[in-house]
Amino acid sequence: MGTIDARTNMERLSRAECWKLLEQAPVGRLAVIVDGVPVVYPVNHMVEWDAIVIRSDPGSKLAGLTEGAPVSFEVDDLEPDGRRGWSVLVKGRARPMRDPAMVALAERRPPAIWTTNEKPHWIRIVPTQVTGRRIWRTADDIAGRDRPGAVVLEPLVGPEWAEEGPTATP
């Protein structure tokens, strides 16, 4: 277990725990830069050794997944109010899989949910940085949670995950 910040109830997850969560998450999101825009897509993934393997269909997303392109992959499990749960962010480089043997191996996996076409491309994400956060807050300590009559504004909670910059991992 990592350390918990007393002020924010934020726990920085250990690398091992990040990988465990990455393996267990049924679905993740991939961010890739396409025409200067950081687009986000839900993808199915597998963890292979210390890399993430995703399947991409031909399309705009694939256009950004060129050899060495910077990408991010994120998994999370958050309660609807965003005040309890965890998230893991992997930053890395895209490495399209070219070895037919590796592709054949990947295709023996059960088909995933987000499959859209008959000619998939397999991309390996080689991480340069893996960070994870868990938030333990249990008290409703944000003003909007108490209801002043019926006139309330839904509390907006920003990305607690983003409060500190990610730490570089060797």
Add this chain to the structure above:
Amino acid sequence: MDPSTTRTDDAAILVPLPAEECWRLLGGAPIGRIGVITRHEPEIYPVNHIVDRETIVFRVGPSDALLGLSMHPRVSFEVDGVDPDRRTGWSVLVKGEAEVHYEPDALRRPTTQPVEPWPDGDRTRWIRILPTEITGRRIRRTGGAPVDEARTESGAAPAPTAAPAPAAGSGPADEVTPATPVPEAAASLAAAGGRAIVVSLHGIPVGVLTAEALAEDAATAPGATVEEVMDIELVKVGPHDDEITTLHAFTEAAWLSLLRRRPGLSADTAARP
């Protein structure tokens, strides 16, 4: 995305979603993910958001995400719902421009109270994403039992699909006014699929009702109108104030209302029920 439906290997069809459906899903999802570029690299952060008149609003603190948004306002915002067991799901992607609003103290407690720093006191920047493009898709399985697609949706239970489609064109389908019966207001909120609804009078917003508040009022005062369960506060809003400033004004008023009715509240306990 290719606008035509696409058949996949395992008999799934990818159906593009109309914009109204995309907005309904965006409003109903409690958590979304922003895609930002920080130091030339794409990053993803989960956030709580609300949909305000076809823009997306959330808060961030000083962070890499804020740095990215400020330096590179072209961002995207994604929500999705996946049911791994049924192998179905949907996703909505918004591309747009992020605006950063600096309102360091507007959301703190009324200044008559001693102000303790909030645990999240640094998170004072409001971000609004002005969409330039919205696309969505839903996976429909053709084989096996028919899939209850609503099951994969998060947030409040959506209205039955047989219900009238939301709003031909723009603007809210049903205006909730102070005279609207509470159950009707609750139904409008459910049909819109959001977590909060604006109460307006002659088209001018006069308050904000949340799903929680409505549910409570519907249970305790089933015959009441919105007006009877609302607290009336004087809210000063300039004619040219932007939406964020207006929302701040309502939030302040809500706090004043609470403190007035419970004078014993001190600032550090005010937030707790």
